[in-house]
Amino acid sequence: MKKQFYILLICFLATPFLFSQQNSIKIKAELDVEKDELKIQQEIIFQNTSDSILNNIYLHNWANSYRDRKTPLSKRFIKDFKKDLYFAKEKDLGSSSIKSLSVNFENVTYNELKNQADVINIDLESPLLPKSKVNISITYIVKIPNARFTKYGKTKTGYHLRNWYITPAIYNDGWHFMSNLNLDDLYEQGTDFEIEINVPKNHIAESNLYRYETKKEKHNNYLFVGKSKTDILLGINKTSQIKTFTTKTVTVHTDVFSEELDFNLTTSILNRELLFIQKYLGKYPHVEIYIDKATSSKNPIFGLNQLPKFLRPFSDTFKWDIAMFKALTKRYIENTILLNKRKDYWLIDGIQNYLMIEYIEKYYPEVKLLGNASNSWFLKRFNISKLEFNDKYPFIYQFTARKFLDQALNTSADSLSNFNRKIVSKYKAGLGFRFLKGYVGDSILNQTIQEFYQNNQLKIINGNSFYKLLSSKTTKNLDWFFNDFVKTNKKIDHTIKSIKTKKDSISVTIKNKRNITTPVAIYALKGEEIKLKKWISNVDSTKTVNFKKGDYDTFVLNYENLYPELNTLDNWKKVEKKIFHKPVKLSLIKDVSSPNYNQLFYQPDLSYNFYNGLILGMKLHNKPLIKRNFDFKVAPYYATKSKSVVGQFALLYDHFFEETKLYKISYGLVGSTSDYAPNLAYKSLIPYVDIIFKRKTLRDVSTESLRAKLVHINKDVAPSAIETDQDNYSVFSLSYNYSNPDIIKEFRYSFNTEFAKNFSKAALDLRFRTLTSTDTQLDFRFFAGVFFKNNTNGDYFSFGLDRSNDYLFQLNYLGRSESTGFFSQQYIITEGGFKSVLPTRFANQFMISNNSSIGLWRWLEVYNDVAFLKNKNHPVYFAYENGVRFNFVHEIFEIYFPFYSNNGWEISQKAYPQKIRFSLSADIKSIYNFFRRGFL
Structure with a gap:
């Protein structure tokens, strides 16, 4: 073993002429497990391989991206609705503290870039001429962050490090430097590495470089070497995490293995995978390849890895095979083809997913999208059960494109929405290569891919190189692909x-x-x-x-x-x-549309309110799994308590826009009937138009819309009562709505006007929620409503202080007419937003209110509300209250305990339990939108 290593080391050090234009990095490091620190002395030999004279050099210092909440990484997490790093404790943060930096053994001026703490600019004392080199020496300490942020850092078993060392940015027609955004796309040049590290006696160091170990009295010394390498990973644990598999092509080191598969079967699968990859790409330039679990888990097979363990529609062999194949192809390509993955990711993703499609077609042509579940008695009748595993690529693309939420393949990776970055753009790129295969022929495409891979190994290139190579091998015009298909989100149809x-x-x-x-x-x-x-x-x-x-x-x-x-x-x-x-076909629940039928879907449905009781029925609609522009729904129900037939219908047409600031205009008509009081029903008919504006980018989560609707309400009247204007009326409503649900500073407001026969009014609802530097939530709401005209009698159309009358029937009250009992305690924040029931509950001229709360501990908050109410022929009424709120899930599940108000100390008064209020949303769409934040 020693002899082999020395031969390797001599070859490594004695043949610099073979890599005369290669950067090199030498590192001497020591791990301090008490402080979670790496103390590093590093030497970088930087080669100016360009034709330009360089006056400065940029270095990537990504270990510093965990330093505080102001780094681009922390800000990126906030946009993804992840606040772990933003509010992390000091001991969990990471940093890279530079003690000294010199160029050619002379101290120089250097600085972090503004707003980019993980990029360093060095001002050179003397210009660096083409084909010249400089020696950069750095002494620094890396504080290792907790691995929960990005899966790299301090783990439960030790340390798993990526992007932990300082490395030069690439100069190629300008500097290509970038901040760490948890995209795992550091742009590095192939570099010769020599890393010597001392770790505690009871620790083992592992890496994707060649390793030599020397055990000493107080520590273990490791020497890692490698030529033309990028992306050096380092694992330090008390026990070895890596298994080694020797195949016919390369040696695979990995901690991604299945306990259900034995060593021989795993080796056989790896051998098959690597031979398949080699057939398409050619020989791998290194003798070893390293696959780590952290990186693999961040690039899962969606629809497969997310299934719980008790659901096993796929065999253990299939799951491990395709998961490892995806990881292998990614490493096989990224370790060799040096593209700017933030700009030209589509080319790597396209080749990788094309190989995935080909591999599945060859070895698993019989596997369905739903796996063995496709044969279950329930699912086998659905069209989705007939889809092949590879059908997921066009299916997912179409799912997004029909909503006009896809993005061009040349969109910078940091500007893609998470759903596009993780899934859709990868799938579209893979389908793009399948498109080319069908059009130019598989032999031409496959030959081009292999030649591109072999001729450009460890070279700095861009996506245009592939275009030129493919165009040279066919007489067919390919401009449509490399222009419209890659550079726009135009849809083929x-x-x-x-x-x-x-x-x-x-x-x-x-x-x-x-x-x-x-x-x-x-x-x-x-x-x-x-x-x-x-x-x-x-x-x-x-x-x-x-x-x-x-x-x-x-x-x-x-x-x-x-x-x-x-x-x-x-x-x-x-x-x-x-x-x-196309004959009509009835299908249960939602399904994939069939080209042979006009499908109608039916599905059981149930709901509840106090007057109708349990409401059972069936929805008949035309909405498949992939959205269509025109939707309709008819839903008759039987109410078990009122023993009556209720229901609803809806018609909706979406008109999408591509070249304007409008995202879409929705034209709709909805109607419903239900009970609003014991044995009293209402009927509503609402034609409406929604205008939804485009977001600035698809990473922008804010929404902006206009809505115009005409609400017709017809209510049943009790036998002993006389019908009034409160029982049959029409209201025209025009509203503007804005929402920015940022996880740190959420801001929403709506402005609404209503016009009816006997009244007209306007209202502003403004809400602001923020988290302080100590993760304390502050919640503010301001409401102002005024009548322009009010010739109504009573308070049915008035502004409500503690509970809206909801005469438009748009709030999900379980017992909307209850004045006592459990259902009267349901609280939906609207209008006055008070929780206590005060002597003056309504305002028929104007109302101004402010609701605020401050977090004390986790879900526990204290709220304070004040309001001014004005009624005709009455002085202004000043209302106030405070209490405690348990905010379990914001605006979905909350409980309010009033303490003090105009009523006095409510907590000491009789029947206090009846004063407690609760928010409970049964709106599935709101709950879904809450939990999907940051993914789409």
Whole structure:
């Protein structure tokens, strides 16, 4: 072992001429486990490989990105609704403290970039000429952060480090420096490493470099070396975390292994995977490859890794195989192709996901998207159970694109929404390579990929290199792919407009429904068998293609889902015309749309209110899993307590915009009937228009909208009562709404006006919630409402101090007419926002109120409210109250205990339990939106 290492080390040190333009890094480090610190002396030999004269050098110091809440990493986490780093204790933070820095053994001026604590600028005393080099010496201490932030740092078993050392930025037509944003995309040049580290006696150091260990009296000494390496990982634990598998191509070191698979089977699978990758990419330039669990877990197989363990629709072999294949292809490519992954990530993602698709097709063609669950008695009747595992790529893309939430592939990775960055853009890139395979031919594409990989190993390149190479191997025009497909989020969407049968031929007219011109794949089928396949180019509007008559009955576009398309349901056309081209089919719950049927979905539904009791019924709708522009719903119910039929219906059409500041306009009509009091029902009919504006970016979580609606209400009247204007009325409402649900500083406001026959009024509802530097929540709300005209009698249309009358029937009250009892204690923050019931509860002229609360400990908060109410012929009434709020889930589940108000000390008064109020939201959409924050 020693002999082999020395031979390796001699070769490493004795052949610098082979890598004369290579940067090199030498590190001497010592681990202090008491302080969680690495004390480092580092030497960087930086080569100016450009044709430019450099007056400064930039260094990446990503270990410093954990320093405080002002770093780009901390701010990025806040945008992702993660506040762990922002409020972390001092002992959990990380930093990189530089003690000295010199260039060519002379002290120089250096500084952190403004607002980028993890990037260092060095001003050179003498310009660095092309093909010249400098020696940069740095002494610094790295405080290791807690691994819970990014999975790198101090773990439960020791340390798992990534981006822990200082490394030069790349100069290539300008400096390419970037801050750590938890994207694992540090742009490094291939570098020769020599790292010597001392660790405590009972610790073991492991890395993705060659290792030599020397055990000494008080510590263990490790020497790690490697040529043309990037992204050096370092693990230090009391026990070895790594298993080694020797295959026919490379040696795999990994802590990603399955206890259910034995060593021989694991080795066999790894061997198959690496041979497959080598077939497409060619030989790997290193003899070893390192796969770590932390990095692998941050790039999971979505839809597979997220399933709980008790659900096992996939075999252990399949799960481990494709998870490891994904990790291997990522390392195989990223360790070799030196692209700026923040800008050209699409190329790496495209090759990786293309290989994933090919691997699944070769070795697991029978695996369904839902795995073995597809054969269950319940699921096998659904279309989604028929989808192959690879069908997830066009399915997920279409799911996002139909909502117009996808982004161009050349969008910088730090500007992508999390859903696009983690899933959609990767899938679209993989489908893009599948598109190229179908269009130019698999031999041309595969040859290009391999040549691109082999010819550019450890070279600084960009995505344009692949474009030039592929274009040189085909006469077909590929501008549509590298321009519109990569650089825009234009959607592909074609349909078969018509089929005309002639004596000996068939004419098929293809229509392009969108603003992108790409090749189109058309198929002729006999049943499900492909009889003919042809690529059609230049379909910019419509194009008619003639085919000889043959043994086929259907023409289909994009039958094999070779490219991502906005809508594939209208891609099918029968040769023989039929009266009912697509018969109606009823399906249970939601499903994937079928091109052969017009589907209607039905699903059981239940709800509850105090007057109707348990409400049971069935919803009939046309909403599949992937959104469509026109939706309708009809939902009849039977109420068990009132023994009556209630229900609702809804019609909605979404009109999306791509080139304007508008995101979409929604036109809707909803109607419903339910009980609002014992044995008394109401009917509502509401036509409305919503105008939703685009966000500045898809990473911006703020929303801005306008809503206009006309609410018609018709209420039943008790037999002994006389119908009044409060029982049959119409109200026109116009509102503007803005929301920015930031996790640290949330700001929302709405301005609403209402016009009716006997009144008109306006109201402003403004809410601000912030977290202080000690993670204390401060909550403020301001409400102001005024009547312009009020000729009504009573307080039915008045502003409510503690409870809105909700005459528009838009709040989810369980017992909306109750004045006593449990259901009267339900609280929904609106209008006055008070919790105590005071002598003056309504205002028919104006109301101004302020609601505030301050956090004490976890969910416990103290609230204080004040308000001014004005009623006709009465002086202004001043209202006040305070109490304690248990804010378990903000605006979803809260409990209020009033203490003191205009009523005096409420806690000492009789029937105090009846004064307690609670918020309980049964709105599934609100709950879903709360928990999905930061992902979409």
